Amino acid sequence: MAYMNVFHEHVEKIEQGGKEKYHQKNIEKGKLFVRERLQRLFDDNIEIEDAFFANCLNGDLPADGVVTGIGKINGQSVCVMANDSTVKAGSWGKRTVEKIVRIQETAMKLEIPMIYLVDSAGARITDQVEMFPGRRGAGRIFHNQIKLSGRVPQVCLLFGPSAAGGAYIPAFCDIVIMVDGNASMYLGSPRMAEKVIGEKVSLEEMGGARMHCSVSGVGDVLVKTEEEAIAYTQAYLSYFPANFRQKPPVREAKTVKQLKKSITDLIPENQNAAFNMYDLMDRLIDEDSFCEIKKKFAPELITGLARINGRSIGIIANQPRMKGGVLFPDSADKAAKFIQLCDAFNIPLLFLVDVPGFMIGTKVERAGIIRHGAKMLATMSEATVPKISVIVRKAYGAGLYAMAGPAFEPDCCLALPTAQIAVMGPEAAVNAVYANKIQELSEKERVTFIKEKQEEYKEDIDIYRLASEMVVDAIIDPEKLRDELISRYELYDSKHVTFTERKHGVYPV
Amino acid sequence: MEIKATMAGSVWKKTVEPGEAVEEGQDVVILESMKMEIPIVAESSGIVKEFRVNEGDFVNEGDTIAIIE
Numbered sequence: 001m002a003y004m005n006v007f008h009e010h011v012e013k014i015e016q017g018g019k020e021k022y023h024q025k026n027i028e029k030g031k032l033f034v035r036e037r038l039q040r041l042f043d044d045n046i047e048i049e050d051a052f053f054a055n056c057l058n059g060d061l062p063a064d065g066v067v068t069g070i071g072k073i074n075g076q077s078v079c080v081m082a083n084d085s086t087v088k089a090g091s092w093g094k095r096t097v098e099k100i101v102r103i104q105e106t107a108m109k110l111e112i113p114m115i116y117l118v119d120s121a122g123a124r125i126t127d128q129v130e131m132f133p134g135r136r137g138a139g140r141i142f143h144n145q146i147k148l149s150g151r152v153p154q155v156c157l158l159f160g161p162s163a164a165g166g167a168y169i170p171a172f173c174d175i176v177i178m179v180d181g182n183a184s185m186y187l188g189s190p191r192m193a194e195k196v197i198g199e200k201v202s203l204e205e206m207g208g209a210r211m212h213c214s215v216s217g218v219g220d221v222l223v224k225t226e227e228e229a230i231a232y233t234q235a236y237l238s239y240f241p242a243n244f245r246q247k248p249p250v251r252e253a254k255t256v257k258q259l260k261k262s263i264t265d266l267i268p269e270n271q272n273a274a275f276n277m278y279d280l281m282d283r284l285i286d287e288d289s290f291c292e293i294k295k296k297f298a299p300e301l302i303t304g305l306a307r308i309n310g311r312s313i314g315i316i317a318n319q320p321r322m323k324g325g326v327l328f329p330d331s332a333d334k335a336a337k338f339i340q341l342c343d344a345f346n347i348p349l350l351f352l353v354d355v356p357g358f359m360i361g362t363k364v365e366r367a368g369i370i371r372h373g374a375k376m377l378a379t380m381s382e383a384t385v386p387k388i389s390v391i392v393r394k395a396y397g398a399g400l401y402a403m404a405g406p407a408f409e410p411d412c413c414l415a416l417p418t419a420q421i422a423v424m425g426p427e428a429a430v431n432a433v434y435a436n437k438i439q440e441l442s443e444k445e446r447v448t449f450i451k452e453k454q455e456e457y458k459e460d461i462d463i464y465r466l467a468s469e470m471v472v473d474a475i476i477d478p479e480k481l482r483d484e485l486i487s488r489y490e491l492y493d494s495k496h497v498t499f500t501e502r503k504h505g506v507y508p509v
Numbered sequence: 510m511e512i513k514a515t516m517a518g519s520v521w522k523k524t525v526e527p528g529e530a531v532e533e534g535q536d537v538v539i540l541e542s543m544k545m546e547i548p549i550v551a552e553s554s555g556i557v558k559e560f561r562v563n564e565g566d567f568v569n570e571g572d573t574i575a576i577i578e
Binding site: 272273274320323324325326356357359360361363425427428 | 515516517542543544545546547548570
């Protein structure tokens with residue numbers, strides 16, 4: 001039949017994407033073709049694709065440069081939009097935008113995750129009136145993302161550029177995975193920066209993947225290849241339910257990693273000495289279950305998803321090996337978003353506390369450490385998922401508060417025998433309280449005096465005293481901490497509370 | 510490669526000597542800040558060429574502490 005020839009001609013052309021030379025260019029950059037990306041991402045390729053024929057009468061714009069549809073990841077249906085960089089560099093025309101808006105609306109109706117595979121040069125200036133300013137223009141994509149936020153998981157895999165307005169797609173996702181060397185985000189290109197403000201800078205320096213994942217914090221996960229980005233996405237989504245109404249899937253329980261050193265061997269008694277928090281985490285969670293988020297950004301605070309006896313949890317842990325585990329504006333910011341992420345999708349929280357407090361000094365005050373810290377406290381406080389705070393060693397000052405201290409309604413505050421809770425450490429406290437007296441003493445008297453006062457102070461903040469005052473709910477044998485956590489998370493599973501009644505809070509952002 | 514201070518503090522002690530080989534992740538210097546010991550590690554393996562600081566010096570975040578080749 002002649003009409004079937006026409007049909008097959010169209011289908012074949014659209015499936016091929018852009019011109020051969022652009023496919024070649026992709027290969028040189030280590031990029032996969034958009035349909036190849038989708039095939040690898042889904043358990044079994046894309047199952048439903050709409051507006052495949054978008055702009056099909058214009059021979060140069062197959063699918064109008066974006067594939068939208070539904071497929072399954074880990075058996076769960078998800079919506080996807082994927083730019084085709086072989087079609088006008090993945091740029092957005094009128095139909096491209098409409099396709100993205102429609103698939104988001106589908107995700108909203110079906111309440112299933114929305115995945116964005118971004119590789120786009122931005123708007124087609126020639127189409128601007130149709131795709132930029134109107135009710136269903138590009139602004140609508142971001143409006144929809146904001147509406148979807150917290151309702152369904154939103155993941156961005158950044159394979160290429162995400163320029164100007166387009167850079168807000170990653171910004172509104174829960175997580176942004178960037179391929180080193182190819183992915184970039186920027187509002188104005190280096191060429192524009194040079195013309196408009198006179199700055200000479202390379203793309204990598206200004207908006208590269210490494211920069212965003214370690215300095216700006218707009219990127220979350222830095223990967224070497226597209227395959228790695230896809231594998232991370234599949235692993236990441238396995239911790240999440242399809243939407244905010246459901247609980248995360250419970251996987252088959254795994255045993256903890258078998259390691260020689262016990263927790264007791266691991267944790268130094270000297271509060272000021274560093275140790276590696278990852279080593280403690282390894283001894284608490286199911287083997288190989290840690291999925292870290294923002295590893296390279298503010299590493300003094302570790303955030304990531306894990307499983308404990310098969311259940312998803314979100315871990316927020318101070319890392320004494322990096323910057324002493326002190327909280328900075330960036331670490332507070334990192335924690336705030338991670339806590340929101342877990343709370344939105346019913347993932348219980350675990351705080352592992354070993355914190356000397358928030359950083360002090362001119363630099364951090366000018367950077368607004370107070371409002372960034374307040375933001376962390378606000379999200380942590382508002383989180384209504386089961387939350388457990390474990391005081392591993394020190395918890396000084398507002399550090400105790402930020403890490404789900406007793407006043408912030410954790411379901412329990414557990415202490416290890418090495419825990420020390422105080423406004424500040426013994427050294428700082430004695431210096432602060434007895435500053436004048438210390439000045440008056442001779443050098444010899446001074447040493448004895450300070451030591452004596454520090455001992456008195458330590459007695460005052462002794463963890464058994466705090467347990468006796470019921471500040472902490474229990475002191476736990478470190479080697480039994482995993483078992484304690486397993487049973488508590490199981491028991492807290494039925495927790496269902498509303499934080500407060502109002503439209504929404506007014507917090508620092 | 511320059512090893513830089515990750516935060517403001519004073520240099521408490523050097524844990525290696527110039528000329529010594531270090532591995533990635535090995536402590537080079539320990540700072541003292543916020544009453545905490547802050548290990549500063551080599552970001553790649555190599556030989557310690559020189560130190561730019563002495564024990565007791567105050568360093569700001571981003572200051573170069575040592576050079577590794």
